[in-house]
Amino acid sequence: MLLAQVARRIVKRGQLTLIDAGGKIHEIGDPDTGPRAGFRITSRRWQRRILLNPQLAIGEAYMNGGLEPVDCDIQDVLRLLIANMKNARSNRWYALLDRWRILIRRLAQHNPVGRARHNVAHHYDLSDTLYKLFLDRDRFYSCAYFEPGVDDLETAQAAKARHLAAKLCIQPDCSVLDIGAGWGSLALHLAQHGAGRVDGVTLSEEQHAFARDWMTREQVDDRVDIRLEDYRNVQERYDRIVSVGMFEHVGIGHYREYFETVRDCLKDDGIAVIHSIGTSGPPAANHPWIDRYIFPGGYIPALSDVLPVVERTGLIVTDIEILRLHYAETLKHWRRRFDAHREEIADIYDERFCRMWEFYLAGAEESFREGELMVFQLQLAKQHDAVPLTRDYITEFDRAHPEGLMAAE
16 A cells, blocks of 8 residues: 555654555554554545645544544544654655645735634634633633643643733733733733733634623723724734734734734833744644644744744844743643533534544644644843843742732632
8 A cells, every 4th residue: 555655654753553444454663662553544535635635634534534543542643643744754745745835825824804804713703612611711722831840721821821921021000912812811810910901802703702791790891901803903002012822823924014013002112922833843834734624824933934024123032932842731731621521512513523623632732742833932122121131030020929810710
């Protein structure tokens, strides 16, 4: 089988047991060198599709029953495949597919306001119950911050908000713009950390409705305002700007527009912090399965995609922090909670949806553990003296709030 031959050239770490559509078993690799997993392909049609376009077709096959893990689960399969992803680049056909995706990535990531709203709705306007079942109680849908000895998602998410407040140098009565405010989680935490006014913008109608109701219940709607608005339409100027988990949706062709908006909305002595998933490897194209089924129009940048654009806008990079395995740990918690409520989620949607999200959560976790994904926090300013000369102020703020703050009761 041609697919087995290709797999032998790619799987150099660990062992793959591949059962083809004819029932033949192919043992590939060495179990002493890495993870072990196996799967069965249920038809020759899926066999052909996986051979021709594995990045797209493996996920589609799992969603639709064309690929079934054997003596393991999809997490094990993806761990093995992602651990060997670099070897796939030596395959000429797969390398050609990657080059093609890079060539068309600006078209695929063209996100004017209307298309951006549609892309956001695809993922964030799903059932409110879905997110309630697997996120933490404050609904942070981004990388948590796990300090030594902490394995509690709620604590780690509150610590993330506190860490961002420290980098923003939050002061009494300062005004904050939260670009991509989601359900209002970070905005509320920043208000609790002392911000005088927090304006958040989101394109998700479901998130907006939830956030407005939440702020009213918490009786902070006079200080925290979550608006249904595109960030490009914001005209006010702020002391602080923060954006967490939103930059991945901007699209590479809009980076100049994004950072010019940050610059124009930031006061001269202001501070901005951008928190985003990134890649430690070179610039590439978005994963085709993720782009089609999970985050259409998105892109995971390399720092070399981002920093030249920042430089051209006149903003100053005052700090960069790389969070490596924090998101893997966050995704582990989300995946376990999703699995614990799988029957409830299947009742809302169906089995195919559950398998799609299992593939998404497991693949994302393993991409942070075995692949090139990471998270960067980019601190920006207009003036060199906008932040203290050493990073001690971050540690001091963190130590002053060891438990963080948790907004929800």
